[in-house]
Amino acid sequence: MDALYALMHGLTIATQPWNLLYALTGVLLGTAVGVLPGIGPALTVALLLPITFKLDPAGSLIMFAGIYYGGMYGGSTTSILINTPGESASMVTALEGNKMAKAGRGGPALATAAIGSFVAGTLATLGIVFLAPWLVNVAVNFGPEDYFALMVVAFITVSATFGDSPIRGLTSLFIGLTLGLVGIDKLTGQPRLAFGVPDLLDGVEVTTLAVGLFAVGEALYVASRRHLVEEKLEPVRGSLWMTKADWKRSFWPWIRGTCFGFPIGALPAGGAEIPTFLSYSTEKRLTKHPEEFGHGAIEGVAGPEAANNASAAGTLVPLLTLGLPTSATAAMLLAGFQQYGLNPGPLLFAERPDLVWGLIASLFIANIMLLVLNLPLVGLWVKLLAIPQPWLYAGILVFATMGTIAAKPSVVELSMLAGFCVMGFLMRRFDFPVAPVVVGLILGPVAESQLRRALQISLGDPMVLLQSPMSATLLAVAVLALLAPFALKGMSRFKASED
Amino acid sequence: MATAETRKPDIAGMVIAGLLLLIALVMFWDASAMQGATTYGMGPKAMPFVIGTGMAVLAIGNFVLAWRGDYPERESFDPKAIALILGGLAALIAIIGLGGGFIPATAVLFAATATAFGRRAIHIDLAIGAVLGFAVFLLFDKLLTLSLPAGPIERLF
Amino acid sequence: MLPVRILCRGALIAGTVMFATAAFAQTMELKIVAPAAPGGGWDQTARSIQQALIAEKLVKNAQVVNIAGAGGTVGLAQFVNGTKGDGNQLMVNGFVMVGAILMNKSPVSMSQITPIAKITEEVQIMVVPVNSPIKTAKDLAEAVKKDVAKVTFAGGSAGGVDHIMAALFVGAAGADASKVNYVAFSGGGESLAAILGGKVTAGISGLSEYEGQIKAGKLRAIGVTSANRIAGSDIPTFKEQGIDLVLTNWRSVFGAPGINDVQKKALGELVEKLVKSASWKDILKQKGWDDAYTPAEPFTKFLAEEQTRVTAVMQTVGLVK
Numbered sequence: 001m002d003a004l005y006a007l008m009h010g011l012t013i014a015t016q017p018w019n020l021l022y023a024l025t026g027v028l029l030g031t032a033v034g035v036l037p038g039i040g041p042a043l044t045v046a047l048l049l050p051i052t053f054k055l056d057p058a059g060s061l062i063m064f065a066g067i068y069y070g071g072m073y074g075g076s077t078t079s080i081l082i083n084t085p086g087e088s089a090s091m092v093t094a095l096e097g098n099k100m101a102k103a104g105r106g107g108p109a110l111a112t113a114a115i116g117s118f119v120a121g122t123l124a125t126l127g128i129v130f131l132a133p134w135l136v137n138v139a140v141n142f143g144p145e146d147y148f149a150l151m152v153v154a155f156i157t158v159s160a161t162f163g164d165s166p167i168r169g170l171t172s173l174f175i176g177l178t179l180g181l182v183g184i185d186k187l188t189g190q191p192r193l194a195f196g197v198p199d200l201l202d203g204v205e206v207t208t209l210a211v212g213l214f215a216v217g218e219a220l221y222v223a224s225r226r227h228l229v230e231e232k233l234e235p236v237r238g239s240l241w242m243t244k245a246d247w248k249r250s251f252w253p254w255i256r257g258t259c260f261g262f263p264i265g266a267l268p269a270g271g272a273e274i275p276t277f278l279s280y281s282t283e284k285r286l287t288k289h290p291e292e293f294g295h296g297a298i299e300g301v302a303g304p305e306a307a308n309n310a311s312a313a314g315t316l317v318p319l320l321t322l323g324l325p326t327s328a329t330a331a332m333l334l335a336g337f338q339q340y341g342l343n344p345g346p347l348l349f350a351e352r353p354d355l356v357w358g359l360i361a362s363l364f365i366a367n368i369m370l371l372v373l374n375l376p377l378v379g380l381w382v383k384l385l386a387i388p389q390p391w392l393y394a395g396i397l398v399f400a401t402m403g404t405i406a407a408k409p410s411v412v413e414l415s416m417l418a419g420f421c422v423m424g425f426l427m428r429r430f431d432f433p434v435a436p437v438v439v440g441l442i443l444g445p446v447a448e449s450q451l452r453r454a455l456q457i458s459l460g461d462p463m464v465l466l467q468s469p470m471s472a473t474l475l476a477v478a479v480l481a482l483l484a485p486f487a488l489k490g491m492s493r494f495k496a497s498e499d
Numbered sequence: 500m501a502t503a504e505t506r507k508p509d510i511a512g513m514v515i516a517g518l519l520l521l522i523a524l525v526m527f528w529d530a531s532a533m534q535g536a537t538t539y540g541m542g543p544k545a546m547p548f549v550i551g552t553g554m555a556v557l558a559i560g561n562f563v564l565a566w567r568g569d570y571p572e573r574e575s576f577d578p579k580a581i582a583l584i585l586g587g588l589a590a591l592i593a594i595i596g597l598g599g600g601f602i603p604a605t606a607v608l609f610a611a612t613a614t615a616f617g618r619r620a621i622h623i624d625l626a627i628g629a630v631l632g633f634a635v636f637l638l639f640d641k642l643l644t645l646s647l648p649a650g651p652i653e654r655l656f
Numbered sequence: 657m658l659p660v661r662i663l664c665r666g667a668l669i670a671g672t673v674m675f676a677t678a679a680f681a682q683t684m685e686l687k688i689v690a691p692a693a694p695g696g697g698w699d700q701t702a703r704s705i706q707q708a709l710i711a712e713k714l715v716k717n718a719q720v721v722n723i724a725g726a727g728g729t730v731g732l733a734q735f736v737n738g739t740k741g742d743g744n745q746l747m748v749n750g751f752v753m754v755g756a757i758l759m760n761k762s763p764v765s766m767s768q769i770t771p772i773a774k775i776t777e778e779v780q781i782m783v784v785p786v787n788s789p790i791k792t793a794k795d796l797a798e799a800v801k802k803d804v805a806k807v808t809f810a811g812g813s814a815g816g817v818d819h820i821m822a823a824l825f826v827g828a829a830g831a832d833a834s835k836v837n838y839v840a841f842s843g844g845g846e847s848l849a850a851i852l853g854g855k856v857t858a859g860i861s862g863l864s865e866y867e868g869q870i871k872a873g874k875l876r877a878i879g880v881t882s883a884n885r886i887a888g889s890d891i892p893t894f895k896e897q898g899i900d901l902v903l904t905n906w907r908s909v910f911g912a913p914g915i916n917d918v919q920k921k922a923l924g925e926l927v928e929k930l931v932k933s934a935s936w937k938d939i940l941k942q943k944g945w946d947d948a949y950t951p952a953e954p955f956t957k958f959l960a961e962e963q964t965r966v967t968a969v970m971q972t973v974g975l976v977k
Contacts, residue, residue, distance in 0.1 A: 036639075140853040167560045171519065174557055177550045178522060185543040187840050189759045189814035189975055192547060193529050198733060201726035201760060216588075223580035225614045268849035269842075318845065318902065322852070323868050326845040390616035391627070394609040397584070398631060401591060401608065402601075406639065406647060411596040418588045425581070430515065431571040448546045453839050455540030457808050457855060539805060539837050 003129045006353050010361030016367035021060045022055065023362070024370045030070020031373075035077060037084045037211045037403035041312070044071030045333075058358060065362035066125075069117075069370045072312065076113045076305060077374075081384055082213040082396045086403075088206040089272035089308045091438050092280045094214055095161065096293070096300030099395040103296050104237025106382040110241045112250045112298055113305040114374045120258040120306035121367040124313030127262050128320070128360060135266050136321040142267050144453035145464050149474035150264075151447035154274045156481045158443070160281035163294070175423075175439020179204045186449050187456070199412035207390060208404055209441055212417045213434045215400045217424015219393045224425070240379055250302035253283050257306030265314020268326040269450070272311040273442050279303035313363070320356050333359070337496045511573075512565025519558035526551035580615040587611025600650020601640075605632030685717040686926075689747040691723065691731025701776065701907050702748045704943065708935040714926060720765040727756025727815075729764070736764040739912035743919030746772070750907035751817055754959075754966045759815040766959065770911035770920055773927045774955045776940065777904035777948040778862045779882045780821050781891070785854050793879035793897045796858060798830035810847040811860040814840040815975050818860040820925040820966060821881065822855045823973045828900045833972045851875065864944040878900060901968045906948060908955065924952055 002009075013019065033044045045068050055063060075086025080097035093113065100109040127135075163168025182193045183203030194200040242250070260275040283299040284290070293300060318324035319333060387395065404417050427434050458464035467473050530547035564570055587608040594604040609628025610621050620625055640647045641656065686709065690702035706718040723731035728749055739745045744908050747769065757765055784790045790799065800807050804826060811818025827833035839856055841847035848866070851859035852874060859866070859875070863886075864893060869875040870891075879894040880886060881903040894901040909922045930936055931949040940947055950958060970976040 027588065030640075053607050104533075140849050143850070143853060143855045167557065167564060170553075171557045171561060174550060175522075178526065178554065181526070181547055181550065184760070186816075186842055187814055188543045190533050190543040191760065192533070192543060195529075198726050198760070198762075201730075219612065219670045220584050223612075224576040224586055226580065226617060227576065227577050228574050235525075268846050284620060318849070322848075322874075324845040324848055328851075330845070381635075390613040390618040390624075393616055394612035394624070394628070395631070397587070397612045398605050398609050398628070402586070402605070402635060402639075402647075405595065405601065414592045414595065418585065418592065421588070422585070429573055429576070430511070444550075449842070452541045452545075453841075456837065456839055458540075459805055459837075460540050461639055 003357075006357040007125075007129055007361060009276040010354075010357035010359075011364065013058055014062055014361045014365040016259065019059055020365070020369070021476065022059045022063040022064040023366050024373065025246040026066020026068075026365060027369045027373050028072040030067035030072075031077070032070075032076040032292060034071030034074025035088055035233055036074075036406060037078060037086050037207055037400055040217070041068050041071035041075070041087065044068070044074070055354030057355070061359050062362040062365065063356070065359065065366035066369060068312075068333075069363070069366045072309065073114065073117065073370055073374060076117075076308075077381060078399075080109045080113065081381060082215060082392075082399070083218055084396065084400055084403075085210045088210065088277055088438070088442060089311075090305075091206075091210050091214075091435070092276040092304040093301055093308075094210075095280070096297050097436055098418065099294070099296035100298065100301065101296075101382070101385060105296060105298075106385060107236060107240040107378050108242045108246045108298060109301050110378045110381060111298075111375060112246065112302045114371055114378075115242075116250065116254045116257065116302045116306040117191070117309035118367050118371050119254045120261060120308075120310040121313060123255075124257045124262045124265075124310040125360060125364050128313065128316055129311075132317045132321050135263065135317050138263075139266050139268060139298075140322070142470065143468060144450045145468050146470040146474065147267075147269055147450040148447060148454055149465065149471040149478070150267075150270075150274070150469075151443055151450065151475055152478045153481065154277055154443055156478050157277050157281035158439050160277075160284045161433060161439060163431075163433040169436055172427065172432050172434065172436035173440045176437040176442075177444040178440075179209065179437070180441045180444030180448075184462040186445070187452055197412065199410055203445070204441060205408070205413070206438065206441055208413060208417050209420050210438050211400045211403060211491075212420025213424035213427070213437060215396055216417065216421035217428065217434065219397055220421055221428040222393065224429075234385075236382060239300040246298055247329075249287075249289075249298050252286075253279070253299045253303035256282060257303040257308075258295075258310040261307035261312075262314045265311025266317040267314075268318055268324055269446070270311065270314070271327065271446075272307055272308050272484070275307035275311050277439060277443075279307040284437070316360070320360075372381070394432070503621055507568050509565040509568055509570040512570035513562060516558045516562035516565055518556055519561060523551045523558060525552035526554065536557040539594050583611050583615035587615075594650075598648075600653045601636055602629055602632040602652050603650065604648075605629070605635070676768070676916075679684060685719050685744065686715045688718055688720045689731060689735055689745065690720055690722050691728035691735070691747065691749060691753070692795060696904075698728065698748045698750065698907065700943065703941045705746070705748070705909070705930065705937075708930055708933055709895070709926075710947045711935040712933045714929055726760050726762075727813075728753045729756050729760045729762040732757070732762065732766070732769070733912075734763045734916055736768050736913055741914045741916075741919075742912045743915050743922060745912040746923065747910045747912075748907060749910060751905050751962065751966075752895075754963055755815045755817075755820060755975075758967060758970055762888075766910070766963075767915050770915055770923075771952050771956045771959060772909045772911050772920070772923050773931075773952060774906050774908040774948055774950040774958065775927070775931060776945040777906040778864070778945060779880050779886065780817065780903055780905060781861060781863045781866060781877055781880050782821075782825070782894075783851065783859045783861075783866050783870065783877050784857065785851060786874055786876050787854070788857070788876065790857070790878065791876070793894055793899055796878060797825075797899055799829045799857070800826055800829045803837045805837055807858070808839055808856040809858050809860055810839050810841055810850045810856040812841065812847065814838075815970065817903070819973070819975075820969050821860050824900070824901050824903060825971050827969075827972070828833070828894070833969070834974060836973060838973075866907070867944075904946075904948070908959075909941050920952070 034041060045095045075090040076093050078084045078086050079090045079094040080101050083094050083098040085091040085094050100106060158173060161168065182200055184191050184201050191201055257279040260278045264270040264275045265272065280300055280303060283303040284293050287293065287297060287299050289297060315327045315330045318326050319330045324420055404413055422432055454464050526547045530544040533544050591604045591608045594607065606625050606628035609631060610624040613624040614621060636647055636653060659782060688702045688706055690699040692698040701722045706720050709715045709718045723734050735747050753766065790796050809822040811822065822838045823833045823836045826836045847859060850856050863880060866875055870877050877891040879897060880891050881901055882893055883895060883902050885893055909927055911920060931947065
């Protein structure tokens with residue numbers, strides 16, 4: 001219970017009026033920068049970190065936490081409103097969120113994202129208090145073969161984003177996998193598909209691809225069909241707020257999303273994207289409204305948003321218990337500690353519990369601030385969609401390119417953005433789903449390098465994949481997930497014939 | 500979905516299948532040109548071959564779909580709108596590449612896109628784009644210290 | 657990969673504290689090019705130089721420019737092509753770039769820019785999990801000699817300093833260095849987890865990165881690569897244990913290509929004043945870097961030796977044909 005007491009102490013410090021003001025400022029600044037596509041939460045923090053240097057330790061940690069949450073929520077806002085994922089982890093949010101926004105349900109989408117991130121953040125904070133020591137042991141023993149098995153599970157769930165034709169879905173996925181090969185091979189330093197262009201050696205940036213395919217590609221598609229169907233955007237249809245049904249449909253996805261996000265986030269190479277994929281496909285399978293998926297199902301926003309947020313809290317587990325910075329964001333958090341000459345490591349909890357729990361309490365307070373700040377703004381945000389169509393899309397294009405310009409002002413990168421936008425247009429025209437491309441780019445390289453690491457350590461023996469209990473279990477789950485739809489189909493046919 | 504009578508080979512679909520095959524071939528070529536030696540486990544070439552093979556199979560799948568006319572029907576599209584937006588993007592890249600700066604690049608892209616969406620007031624839209632670019636520049640470059648490409652106009656501030 | 661130049665203004669604020677100053681950073685400024693994304697070693701070095709130069713009022717202003725990509729070779733290419741004869745430019749780079757140039761078949765090389773000085777270095781360390789049967793570097797050398805394939809080393813990206821150190825260790829232990837089983841991980845956190853979880857035999861990194869884990873009794877240090885034992889440390893060097901492995905991850909500063917002797921001398925004097933300043937010494941202490949100031953002439957010679965050594969290692973390991 002010491003942990004809980006320490007958390008309470010942290011909370012009393014964080015709720016002092018000045019500190020609340022810092023949290024509010026942090027959330028505001030974080031949102032302002034985080035809405036830029038290509039500038040994810042880690043970078044937002046990096047960018048604004050110097051501002052926090054001027055404050056006392058408590059104040060600076062709190063502002064820091066605010067910036068972080070603001071940056072994360074900023075990415076979701078643009079995903080929902082203008083189909084422009086601010087970072088790779090909010091790509092899944094765009095799938096259903098933007099459809100909701102276009103159908104006049106942007107208000108509930110933004111609200112379920114904000115409340116979901118709050119629910120997930122709260123649960124994950126409790127997770128850190130009670131589960132951290134146990135979870136970190138699991139995390140450290142998670143070897144390359146186990147990661148590979150986890151990727152296999154993730155790959156199978158990708159089919160949830162395929163639409164109705166498996167061939168077209170797989171084609172999209174393989175285009176993504178191909179893009180994932182571009183650049184220097186992490187294990188041997190061998191350049192692949194770079195064709196001697198130095199700018200390609202670092203590979204294809206996920207946000208460049210996502211923004212090109214989603215936002216700009218869609219603008220192109222809508223413009224090309226304007227003479228056929230005039231797209232009508234109603235900012236608000238029905239309630240601006242979440243209805244009772246929305247709450248009911250969001251609740252379990254929030255919880256399940258947290259259950260995916262927190263443990264996977266705690267894995268040193270888990271990341272925030274995989275839990276969002278898993279959450280999306282789970283919700284798609286479990287929903288009572290399967291017909292709404294692909295047309296704006298609230299579960300598809302609630303689950304992945306909660307997963308994204310919980311995974312961020314999950315990265316704190318290895319960071320605080322072992323001093324392992326496992327994500328760019330965690331590395332930035334380290335920088336926050338280093339301001340006080342602390343070298344985080346396994347002794348940090350024992351040596352400076354005040355700072356550790358202060359940080360956790362600050363994240364909690366920042367999460368509340370986010371809710372306080374953003375819920376009243378939802379009405380204002382959705383009004384953006386009332387801007388006349390030519391200006392709205394022109395603004396989206398300016399915004400999308402600006403993210404890329406700010407992140408990497410190179411002609412090669414901008415040309416890639418333009419190329420992906422043409423690809424996005426063609427894929428829409430020929431009815432290829434775009435999401436699997438991004439999924440392939442994210443998952444492919446991770447799956448490949450983890451498999452190769454596993455085989456390198458086992459000296460080429462593939463049995464290593466079955467010898468690890470964790471990996472064997474995950475592979476069994478994958479097989480089940482693959483076969484379950486067929487089995488279920490067979491069963492329902494059986495039932496039908498019984499009638 | 501097309502009905503049985505209208506099903507005939509879809510040329511565009513076959514072109515796509517051909518492109519996919521081409522990608523697969525480029526991957527094979529790229530992978531076979533690699534000379535890295537891997538002592539243990541799987542080398543850097545293995546995955547390109549696996550993905551390339553998958554891509555080749557999908558190319559055949561797409562070809563079959565196109566041959567049977569199972570490709571989705573396409574509605575007519577407005578090439579002028581496409582040209583305007585892509586032209587706007589090209590202009591943006593050119594202006595930034597040549598050091599013209601963020602604000603003019605943004606203004607051109609904004610006006611081109613608005614025109615593609617049916618606006619017929621290019622001067623006003625250029626002005627709006629410039630103001631938007633200026634506001635963004637002030638907010639992000641000056642206040643939030645993000646460095647955006649600077650040209651002659653930006654250096655004045 | 658990560659944004660370029662984004663942090664430069666941000667750090668400027670850190671240095672000068674006020675928002676407004678970012679606006680008039682125009683005249684007479686030293687540009688410090690960090691050929692890496694914000695956050696890494698070269699970037700931190702560049703920012704530290706900036707911080708110390710401004711604090712000591714050695715320059716009117718200094719700005720850090722990040723040009724990330726391909727182990728620093730993208731930044732190097734831009735530096736070679738874009739700054740010819742400009743005496744107000746400084747580029748941070750180091751040991752890792754020597755390898756990256758070879759591996760990426762970079763069209764430009766470090767001999768095209770003007771060496772000013774080597775400024776810092778970090779000692780490399782090798783660790784094993786605390787419950788490993790291997791107690792000393794000698795034990796590990798024995799294991800390597802017995803079956804080189806079964807000894808796995810975890811560390812950073814392929815062709816980096818960790819990789820080269822693994823190959824040198826295997827060679828020094830008397831085994832075939834081309835058979836080194838080196839597993840490259842993407843980040844420090846990931847490789848550390850693999851070591852703690854006992855997935856690999858040994859781990860390689862810069863000294864400071866594993867300090868906390870060693871102190872907490874989770875990792876055992878079996879050797880450091882310095883020539884002499886580090887003052888106040890009980891970790892033996894490889895040399896003491898009879899293994900000929902001396903290596904440091906050094907960082908240096910270069911001037912623009914084609915600058916004249918006057919410009920070169922000015923930059924050399926500036927760097928000399930910098931490394932002797934109190935602010936710089938504070939930073940070194942805070943970051944755990946070792947002062948390794950070596951002026952242009954001896955540094956140029958040292959660089960040539962390192963280039964030969966790295967080329968040889970990379971050919972052995974098969975990274976370069």
